[in-house]
Amino acid sequence: MTFALSFQPPRRLLLGPGPSNVEDRVSRALAAPVVGYFDPSLPTAMAEIQRLLQPVMGTAGKAFPLSGTGSAGMEAAFINLIEPGDPVAIGVAGFFGDRMRQVVERAGGRPVLLHAEWGRPIEPDQVAEALQRDPNIRVVGLVQGETSTGVLQPLVEIGQIVRAHDAFLVADAVTTVGGHPVGVDANQIDVCYAGTQKALGAPPGLSPIACSRRALDRMQKRTRPVQSFYLDLALFAEYWGTHNFYHHTPPVSFYYALLEALRVIDEEGLAERFARHRRNHHALVAGIEAMGLTMHVAPADRLWTLNAVRIPRGVDDAKVRQHLLEEFGIEIGGGLGALRGQIWRIGLMGANSQAGNVLFLLTALEQALLAQGVAAGTGAAAAQAVYHADWAPEPPVLAHISLDGVAPSR
């Protein structure tokens, strides 16, 4: 007779584009007792989640998690703001910008595409020109952290342009939230969606979303109700404001985990957390470059959470990643779409953004390349030098829009 064992997934070091590893205290929160949706304990937890989400997303306004992963947030942002036939300007400079285009098309919108090379941000002028050419554009969608390329998209200037045209700015903060300042209010973002499993430090399953007052007003004044009952943001907002009606069964276990992850962030402090992500990013880059490898993105445009490394000529992409996984238990990402086979994507997100992981990854990558007959230099010493360097004073947390003054002092 055989007994079925419970499923035991392997323990990996997740240094790819997400999900990333979750702290034990967050995993333990998942195991807390499930309660019913009218349980008197639930409003307390939900109020705390909303209170702690606000600074992480950089807003004094409404912020709550949608039930569903980051893609649910993307879908909700667009289907709630647009009506069939609406022109929507979309910045496409990577895989997730292109996904925005697909979502807008399915929702009956008319995408107006703003292109940039995969590895460059969209320029404010492109947005200004599109809005001038087509004054009917009511919504502009941009990806703040393009996980497919490693680019950080600056939004403050674009936010001003979009607001001056009385349009709505949708921003994807799935890869920035919890690792970079998102700055919903400072960037004048109207609908900003995120994800829990990247730099926020929780398991996949929820999509924190922030909505401006004017965006919520517009949703309430739609000429026809949004076609999705489940992803109706006005209903979600009402549920999170009053929790006195049944909309859908709240995934309470994920709420517990998100609450614990937000507490971890609160205890660390946002300024320290951003500085940590920045420091480890720079240490990784120093190590990568010391090995003779190159980064895909120019220094001023780089994300701290997702590092795109050019695959050296003659190196087998899949074999290196397989070596890292099988010999070291490390997962990194390959390139998506136009960058398939050209870059590796190394995530340093949330709890995983730490010196030990940077040094381990650099050493493991050196071994994986050696196994391919490629003798790259060693990177660990250069990374160590970054940790020992003096760092410029941290930028103020809530005025954290551009990268100005955030570069390391040397």
Ligand SMILES: *Cc1c(COP(=O)(O)O)cnc(C)c1O
């Ligand atoms: C991961 C990611 C998404 C999708 O999130 P899921 O949680 O996989 O649904 C959307 N946008 C960006 C920029 C991402 O990195």
